[in-house]
Amino acid sequence: MVFLVGAGPGDPGLLTLRGKELLETAEVLVYDRLASREFLELVPAGCEKIYVGKESGRHSRTQEEINGILVEWALKGKRVIRLKGGDPFVFGRGGEEIHSLSAHGIPYEVVPGVTSAIAALSHAGIPVTHRGVGQSFHVITGHTAVGAGDGDSLTGGFDQYARLPGTLIFLMGLSNLEKIVENLIKYGKDPRTPAAVVTNGTLPDSRCVRAALSSLPEAVRRAGLKPPGIIVVGPVAAFSMTCKKELPLSGALVGITGTDGMWNKLSEKLVSQGASVVRAGISRIVPLNKEGLSGHLDRLDQVSWIVFTSTNGVRIFFEAMREGRMDLRALGHVKFAVVGSGTGKALEEQGFFPDYMPEEYTTEALARGLLSRIRPGESVLIPRARMGSPILREALCQGGISVLDVPVYDVEAEPVGREALSELSRLHYLTFESGSGVRGFFGELADEKRRLLETGPCPVCIGKATAEALSAFGIRRMKIARDYTADGLLSAILEDWDHGSSRL
Secondary structure (H helix, E strand, O other), X not given: XXXXXXXXXXXXXHOOHHHHHHHOOOOEEEEOOOOOHHHHHHOOOOOEEEEOOEEOOEEOOOHHHHHHHHHHHHHOOOOEEEEEOEOOOOOOOHHHHHHHXXXXXXXXXXXXXXXXXXXXHHHOOOOOOEOOOEOOEEEEEOOOOXXXXXXXXXXXXHHHHOOOOOEEEEEOOHHHHHHHHHHHHHOOOOOOOEEEEEEOOOOOOOEEEXXXXXXXXXXXXXXXXXXXXXXXXXXXXXXXXXXXXXXXXXXXXEEEEEOHHHHHHHHHHHHHOOOEEEEEEEEEEEEXXXXXXXXXXXXXXXXXXXXXXXXXXXXXXXXXXXXXXXXHHHHOOOEEEEOOHHHHHHHHOOOOOOOEOOOOOOHHHHHHHHHOOOOOOOEEEEEEEOOOOOHHHHHHHHOOOEEEEEEEEXXXXXXXXXXXXXXXXXXXXXXXXXXXHHHHHOOOOHHHHHHHHHHOOEEEEOXXXXXXXXXXXXXXXXXXXXOOXXXXXXXXXXXXXXXOOOOO
């Protein structure tokens, strides 16, 4: 079966719930040039991804080839998701794809998407209709509006468009802006009619330029607007229905790297303060060595302390206990230590309160505190990341304490390719939650990314260990959170933004 899913205008939050549900079950994803890479992160790990996007002057696949791809994979029995920007039926050629599927007897479902013709303008404060001002709106493709032939013949129905009441919206027409304006005026549209161009609508770097119709091309040239863009002509283009209230991070663009947990926590906090956020790099937690951990769980009676240096360690440890059907009463004699408040909260969710947490949330401070609390000869279990800092283990061993150092998970960071670098260059900040995430970010194109961080977004690190990982790649300019949590990252960004240090 094939599902034609509208991805919406660009903001990942405007994807429909049905669209998200289908992406999470995709076996094959056939997708266009998308405004956000986050859609691709919703599909399962084993999903076959096929890019068929079209760009101005360069098509990766013809429409006939796209139709053939959909048919081929559907006939193999696969669950195919055809992801299209905006709505499949608003200049998305969804109808042509459905004709092809129907000809081969392939079942399909169409999932509507939010069209940029409405959403991008709304995001810029332009209502497509307004009582007494704009009673209707008309959506026109800017590609063919100036002619179906060589692009120079002016047979696009402008004699009709110019007489239409209400709001005229031209999609995919920014490269034809001068011809569209010229012909609207030629066939009777008042040159003084309010007009506007919106680029990258609903995205963090969205821009809007307003002018009288006759002055619009020059205004757009001065502003340096580039496709993709939407042209709107009509009285409503004079409106700017955007809230003028300034939040502390209004105007800030922040890229977040790291795990789903960090993205969920930090993005919500940043948006609540007025920032725009993008997912700039994904790290996945991969459990490992469960057999080794199980062996240590069988000898918990010999363990005096369990030390957690991350929330992931807490989660995986207690999952292993449940999988082994171990009673929590086996921990009755054990004391717990955590590196910081976030890890402490994760432990509390399991029904235990930490016996020790350092005032400074660092591995060094944790080691110093434990050395004053644990007697030589006692045994300490540390379930941690495979690439975790050796500082804690080495300090405890030097103090005569028996350490059971058990790597229980690894952090795998997805590579960030060249196509994402231009998007990242527009950011003000780029956050990192772990040294593993830093190393994963620099896994490809390290020199280009080093140059990016020297002049572009300011890196914000969750702690000293993460900062040291950045320094190893030659990065000197960075901010380090005082509190090694999502709240700490937020505070570091708020403080820097308030001082104007990273504003473009």
